[in-house]
Amino acid sequence: MAQDRSHKLSEVLDQLEDAAHGDSITVRQVVEKLGQKSFASLILIFALVAVSPASAIPGLTSMVAAIVFILMVQMIFGRDSVWLPDVIMRRELSAEKLRGGIGWLRKPIGFVERFLKERLTWLLHRPWLYLPQLLVLALTLFMPFMEVIPTSGSIAAAVIALFAAGLLTRDGGLVALSLVVLLAVPVAVWQFGFSG
Template sequence: MSESRALSDVLDRLEAAVDGDEITVQEIIERLGRKSFASVMLIFSLISTSPASAIPGVTAVVAAITFLLAAQIILGRDHLWLPGLITRRRLSTDKLCKGIGWLRRPVHFVERFLKTRLAFLFHRPWFYLPLVLIMALTLLMPFMELVPTSGSIASAVIALFAAGLLTRDGALVVASMLLLLGVPLAIWKFGFS
């Protein structure tokens, strides 16, 4: 997969999986591939960043999926596993397709700047730090549904990290970690101003 199309390819695969009025989390995972930790993390965080995040409970589901994915990456698993409680969850394909359409323009913009760099960040022990920080963020995300847009901000940080992981672009990983530090401030500003 070329870096210049890596993110669009993931959106294309998800769009190709859409059939009928609803799609399960399991069907999305099967379409993206059980070894595609970064693709699955990217798609679900993008869903929670897009207008599809208006679906009640999406932020909490994305948080659970991301937490489990990050934990499995740390443990060195080669196939992802999610509990049936999550994989049986259904999403509206109409809202999902609208979300994919909404994401196309920003994804195309980001792809212009992608390249492999700071590759040492994808090796142990450096790789553990962003994964642990992402896991900590996911523990707060279910509560973020109480503050409008805060779940989308957290999901955008995760999407940036997943995009870096997928394309081996360490600069995106660094950017996601810097933005992660700003999440509490952004939630305070947007949620309580």
């Protein structure tokens, strides 16, 4: 069972790659491919896109922040299925850059999957789950401003990806790690934004 769970991350990449045909792909197509109830999968995939080289697409970090914010609010309030406003659902992404980003992510995801297992599952239940959820929610509010500071947006997206991956694979250790990495965000913003 643990082994099956560990491969869920690669399966999410497979699903997205399968949908990324033609010149572009809409957010609606991504949601439809991953499923209306797949909050963790959707948060993971959009966060990973913002970590990958595809993040060079102008405005992508802000769009990912908006999507994750909306999804996280729905998760906190216990909504059963995903809802995103039409203006976001109609947004298009370059399928070529997306495929490139997926290819770039294969190796690190494959490496991480070897260490995933079901553990510290109490962190994945309320009230404990509220802490990482609220911290991720707060993080998304700062992400649009991070686009002007090199790497800080990617670090923020990596935190969100770790959190979502922990939920998806029921690995509370990964959720805890996301909170540790979260501490690096203000450090990165200070280092790159105000030093030198």
